[in-house]
Amino acid sequence: MWKSWKHITKLDPDRKNSEELVKAVAESGTDAVMVSGTQNVTAEKVKKLLSMLKKYNVPTVVEPSDPSNVVYDADYLFVPTVLNSLDGEWITGKHAKWVFMNYKDKNFEDLFNRVVFEGYIVLNPNSAVAKVTRSLQMDAKMAASYAFIGERMMKLPIIYIEYSGTYGDPEVVKEVKSVLNSSRLFYGGGIDSREKAIEMLKYADTIIVGNVIYEKGLNAYLSTVP
Amino acid sequence: MWKSWKHITKLDPDRKNSEELVKAVAESGTDAVMVSGTQNVTAEKVKKLLSMLKKYNVPTVVEPSDPSNVVYDADYLFVPTVLNSLDGEWITGKHAKWVFMNYKDKNFEDLFNRVVFEGYIVLNPNSAVAKVTRSLQMDAKMAASYAFIGERMMKLPIIYIEYSGTYGDPEVVKEVKSVLNSSRLFYGGGIDSREKAIEMLKYADTIIVGNVIYEKGLNAYLSTVP
Numbered sequence: 385m386w387k388s389w390k391h392i393t394k395l396d397p398d399r400k401n402s403e404e405l406v407k408a409v410a411e412s413g414t415d416a417v418m419v420s421g422t423q424n425v426t427a428e429k430v431k432k433l434l435s436m437l438k439k440y441n442v443p444t445v446v447e448p449s450d451p452s453n454v455v456y457d458a459d460y461l462f463v464p465t466v467l468n469s470l471d472g473e474w475i476t477g478k479h480a481k482w483v484f485m486n487y488k489d490k491n492f493e494d495l496f497n498r499v500v501f502e503g504y505i506v507l508n509p510n511s512a513v514a515k516v517t518r519s520l521q522m523d524a525k526m527a528a529s530y531a532f533i534g535e536r537m538m539k540l541p542i543i544y545i546e547y548s549g550t551y552g553d554p555e556v557v558k559e560v561k562s563v564l565n566s567s568r569l570f571y572g573g574g575i576d577s578r579e580k581a582i583e584m585l586k587y588a589d590t591i592i593v594g595n596v597i598y599e600k601g602l603n604a605y606l607s608t609v610p
Numbered sequence: 611m612w613k614s615w616k617h618i619t620k621l622d623p624d625r626k627n628s629e630e631l632v633k634a635v636a637e638s639g640t641d642a643v644m645v646s647g648t649q650n651v652t653a654e655k656v657k658k659l660l661s662m663l664k665k666y667n668v669p670t671v672v673e674p675s676d677p678s679n680v681v682y683d684a685d686y687l688f689v690p691t692v693l694n695s696l697d698g699e700w701i702t703g704k705h706a707k708w709v710f711m712n713y714k715d716k717n718f719e720d721l722f723n724r725v726v727f728e729g730y731i732v733l734n735p736n737s738a739v740a741k742v743t744r745s746l747q748m749d750a751k752m753a754a755s756y757a758f759i760g761e762r763m764m765k766l767p768i769i770y771i772e773y774s775g776t777y778g779d780p781e782v783v784k785e786v787k788s789v790l791n792s793s794r795l796f797y798g799g800g801i802d803s804r805e806k807a808i809e810m811l812k813y814a815d816t817i818i819v820g821n822v823i824y825e826k827g828l829n830a831y832l833s834t835v836p
Contacts, residue, residue, distance in 0.1 A: 467706075468703075470703075472694070472695045472698055475702060476693050476756065476763075480755040529706040529709035529710040534702075538766075539764065
């Protein structure tokens, strides 16, 4: 079902998420709400936000940033692997640790079949996520080459161009899209208007919108929903 | 066809490979000959060895160690990705560079469909390959956790336990085998007798034999062919 999503709203469990905000998002027409953050994320905060979302019909996704804070209460678990990290830890290492922590647990292995892996390509060098993951910076063709490896070598169902906090280059997204056969292309970063949403949706299959809610308010956010 | 192979012979293009040696290997009953080496490998040396193998019926594989020395003249191209490397370069980086070097070349993209990817887990800390790739050392369960990620997250058709130059721990191979559903399990390292070949084939689907030819001679090598 997630393959038909065009617009995902990313809520940060470490921000202030009021009842009104959660209701407005859940009823906005967005295809899903992803609970995800990189800093100060605890399982408790994630669970609290998920419980607030429960009364609405919108599908929920948890996107963990570390094996220590995985929460299994959402409809989907989207697990990132950072294709352009200089550190193996972010590509396979944390994932292997996660398996090790749940070694031969039958429930975990069953769950694993419902996990969706995302091949991140992190492109804003000033973002916290680029610094933490030591992501290599590159031009459009190199980004597309990483995407190709994510799809053809790793068979990842999602390639995710992440400009975290800033609006990216549509030409990069276009170039990446041009090499993909089967993976869905996600784009995230700096979408705070209908124009930007429409521009990125020319190339990306799915846009992820988040910060605009906290930074520009609900009206700006609502304008990004197709 | 490669999925039925039980015994692969790895020849190093940087070693002395006489006509007699090549003939004996090609007619030994081994299932395939893999041309592979980590040091001083050039495309020229690889091509020379492949041309010597051409007159025999044995299937050939090239296993490149770097995008700069890929040779496309063999039946198969087995491309390693080092799951337990600390450096992203060995997991996705060199691969993306390889795609970049052949960007949107139609022949390359067609070829890519015939490439078989191997998820290496490098376990002998004293080996050149472990040092170059800065491979993390670990116990059997952690190795199996990496194998699980190689199969379930990356959908790799081959998981390859590499003890390069030394005979490994059969319990590690057994543990790794116990978590795999669909990937073929390759084992390489230190097989220089029929006993060791039989022991590792209890758990591994395929053994890779190589150094024994150069270090103990043809008779020791021939004893490893099932």
